[in-house]
Amino acid sequence: xxxxxxxxxxxxxxxxEARAERLAEVMRANLKRxxxxxxxxxxxxxxxxxxxxxxxx
Numbered sequence: 001x002x003x004x005x006x007x008x009x010x011x012x013x014x015x016x017e018a019r020a021e022r023l024a025e026v027m028r029a030n031l032k033r034x035x036x037x038x039x040x041x042x043x044x045x046x047x048x049x050x051x052x053x054x055x056x057x
Contacts, residue, residue: 013021
């Protein structure tokens with residue numbers, strides 16, 4: 001039903017739209033960084049437990 005082409009960034013967009021786009025990009029970047037950091041923490045904890053348990057006779 002929607003015959004309009006996908007919306008593209010235009011240099012004449014309103015300041016409100018430009019700000020919303022910048023905020024969305026920042027939020028996506030923060031989310032990605034937090035996900036990667038949490039994966040690293042979980043992996044680090046698991047590796048130390050495995051190393052400790054495997055070192056015992």
